[in-house]
Amino acid sequence: MKIRKKLSKKSTAFQICHSITEVEKRKYDSIQPDNNPFFEFDFLFALEKSGCVGPGTGWEPRHLLLREGKKLVGAVTFYLKTDSYGEYIFDWQWARAYQDAGLRYYPKAVAGVPFTPTTGPRIIVHKDYDYETCAQALIKKLVEVCSLKSLSSIHFLFVTEEEQELLSDCGFLSRLTHQYHWHNSGYLCFDDFLGDLRSGRRKQIKKEKRRLGDLGVEISVLEKEHIQREHIDSIWEFYVNTNSRKWGSAYLNREFFDSVFETYREKTVLVIAQIDGHPVGGTINFRKGDKLYGRYWGCNIEIPYLHFECCYYRPIEFAIDNGINVFEAGAQGEHKFLRGFEAVPVYSSHLFFNPGAQRSIDNFLREERPYMRSLISEYNKHSPLKRARGGKPEKIV
Numbered sequence: 001m002k003i004r005k006k007l008s009k010k011s012t013a014f015q016i017c018h019s020i021t022e023v024e025k026r027k028y029d030s031i032q033p034d035n036n037p038f039f040e041f042d043f044l045f046a047l048e049k050s051g052c053v054g055p056g057t058g059w060e061p062r063h064l065l066l067r068e069g070k071k072l073v074g075a076v077t078f079y080l081k082t083d084s085y086g087e088y089i090f091d092w093q094w095a096r097a098y099q100d101a102g103l104r105y106y107p108k109a110v111a112g113v114p115f116t117p118t119t120g121p122r123i124i125v126h127k128d129y130d131y132e133t134c135a136q137a138l139i140k141k142l143v144e145v146c147s148l149k150s151l152s153s154i155h156f157l158f159v160t161e162e163e164q165e166l167l168s169d170c171g172f173l174s175r176l177t178h179q180y181h182w183h184n185s186g187y188l189c190f191d192d193f194l195g196d197l198r199s200g201r202r203k204q205i206k207k208e209k210r211r212l213g214d215l216g217v218e219i220s221v222l223e224k225e226h227i228q229r230e231h232i233d234s235i236w237e238f239y240v241n242t243n244s245r246k247w248g249s250a251y252l253n254r255e256f257f258d259s260v261f262e263t264y265r266e267k268t269v270l271v272i273a274q275i276d277g278h279p280v281g282g283t284i285n286f287r288k289g290d291k292l293y294g295r296y297w298g299c300n301i302e303i304p305y306l307h308f309e310c311c312y313y314r315p316i317e318f319a320i321d322n323g324i325n326v327f328e329a330g331a332q333g334e335h336k337f338l339r340g341f342e343a344v345p346v347y348s349s350h351l352f353f354n355p356g357a358q359r360s361i362d363n364f365l366r367e368e369r370p371y372m373r374s375l376i377s378e379y380n381k382h383s384p385l386k387r388a389r390g391g392k393p394e395k396i397v
Contacts, residue, residue, distance in 0.1 A: 004130040007137065008068055014141050017063040020044040020077075027072040031127075035289030036120035037267045038113040039077060043286075046259035047114060052252050058083045059114050064145070066138055074125040074134045076142055078111040080151070086251050088117035088331045089157045089177060089348045094361060098152065103354060105153070109146045112157035115251040117179070117331040118293050119158045119346060123166075132166065139170045147353060156349040167349035173362050175348045176372045178379075180334075180341035182316055182327040185387055190317045197340055201384035205339065208305035209313065215275070219309060221318050222270045223287075231270055232261045234279040238298025252296075260284075269318060271310045273299075283310045292319050294329040312339050342388050343379035345372075 017023055025041040032040055044061070046052075053059035059079045066074035084091055087110060098105035111122045125134040146154050156167055168174050187193045194202045212219075222231060236257045243250040260268060269285040269292065281299030285292055297311050311329060319327045329336055337343060350365075352358040380388045 005128055006130055007073070007133055011069045012073075012137070013067050015065040015067065016145065017065065019061060020048055020063060023063055023065065023075075024072070028075065031072060031075065031124050033121050033124070033289075035291040036118075037264075037286045037288040037293070038116050038118060038120065039124065040267075042263040043260075044077065046256050046264065049259055050253055050255035052256050053079065053114050058085060062109075064138060064142055066134060066141075068129075072126070073129050074123070074138050076111055076123055076138050078109050078142065078154075079114065080107050080149075081110045082106045086115040087112065087155075087157060089155070089175070089346075091155070091350075094357075097360070098357065101356075103152070103357070107149075108152050109142070109154045110157060111142075111155065116295070117158060118328050119160065119179075121163060122156050122159050123163055135163075135166055136170065139167065143170075143351065152354065153350060153352045153357075155351075159347050159349055161345075161347055164347040164349050172349040172351045173358070173365050174369070175350060175365050176369045177346045177348070178343050178372060178376050179328070179331060179346050180336035181344045182312075182319070182329065182336075182341045184319060184323075184325045184327075187320045190313070190320060193316060193320065193340065196386055198384045198386070201338065201340075205308075205313065208308055211305055212303070212309055215303060217280070217303065217306065217309075218274050219314050220272045220274070221314060222272065223268060224265055227261065227265050227268060227270055229261065231272060232257050234272060235270060235282055235284050235296070235298070237300060238279075238282055239284075239296050240298070241300050242298035257284075269315070271314045271318075273303075273306055273310055281306050281310055283315070285315055287322075287324065290323070290325040292324045292327045294327065308335065308339065312336065312341075316340070337379060338384060340385055342383060342385065343376045345376060 020041060028041050037043060048054060048061060053061055058081060062078050062080065064076045064078065065072060083106065084095060095105040123135045123138055125131045142154065156163065156172070159167065164174050185196065194205060236254055239252070240250065267286050267288055269287055270282060271285070272282040273280050280301050280303060283294060283297045285294045292315060294311055294315055297307060299306060315327055329341065350361065352361060
């Protein structure tokens with residue numbers, strides 16, 4: 001077993017950068033985990049360069065770095081937040097409670113990926129170093145920095161279960177919510193996956209796919225160098241149209257999509273639907289290691305079942321063909337559950353500098369967690385997946 005290095009206190013130093021461009025790209029990417037693309041330099045750079053994050057957006061980036069000499073050992077990317085938009089772990093009630101008590105909730109610190117509700121490490125440590133020691137040092141420094149800035153609180157969103165346990169040991173409160181994720185049970189093809197579903201659900205999915213074929217819809221899955229500028233043009237058009245129909249403000253802009261095309265195609269997977277050669281809908285997804293992440297969907301005409309094909313069925317088929325073990329298709333959506341996605345726990349951790357708020361929210365979370373455990377268990381008892389109903393329940397803390 002490989003022995004991990006301990007930190008040398010004499011040569012350890014912290015640095016806070018206000019932009020990812022202040023960090024050496026090669027060193028920063030070298031410490032990133034194998035299956036999470038969203039803290040890589042190019043993705044964070046696309047967010048910053050495009051102005052989707054930064055002054056005036058509600059997301060001001062900070063990159064806390066841990067160095068030993070000239071070596072980059074660890075990092076926590078966090079944001080100074082002046083609202084709670086784009087986080088997907090909802091704390092509006094806490095903000096209102098602060099306001100009712102005459103307290104200031106914003107600004108706060110959020111360690112997570114803007115507009116991206118995906119689970120993954122938030123405390124990044126070089127694989128050659130002892131994780132717990134380095135992570136505790138980063139947490140301690142982050143708490144110190146945020147306290148000195150008079151922030152109300154620190155929120156680690158969509159952390160791993162192991163991170164939540166570590167953060168709990170450092171005084172953070174644990175929250176449990178849920179999403180729906182698809183898991184590859186060694187399927188060799190999409191029909192294998194369908195065979196794991198109840199007959200009624202299996203027939204419904206086949207009906208939906210046939211209907212699209214009858215309408216003349218053709219689906220293409222593109223990645224890496226096969227993605228061309230016109231494909232990004234289409235995805236952008238779909239994204240804008242969908243946001244307009246929902247009366248929502250778009251978090252991302254065209255420059256972000258262009259930056260992804262220029263620097264991040266290697267980890268991008270597009271699903272494009274066409275009729276008579278004309279794009280009508282699609283999704284942008286990202287992959288790394290054994291995980292696939294569905295991010296943004298849109299269309300320019302309403303076609304029955306197209307959303308399910310582009311957002312669920314075709315990415316699942318891609319995952320099976322490429323040996324991907326987990327497909328996270330985003331927040332919310334019981335449609336996912338009905339189509340073979342399992343209810344899974346989602347972890348977050350929260351620290352409030354006001355002692356009264358810390359106690360009150362701790363009490364709230366103690367009541368919320370048993371309810372959420374029960375909800376996840378109940379969902380999977382009624383899953384259309386035979387394996388989810390009969391298999392061992394996932395460990396939930």
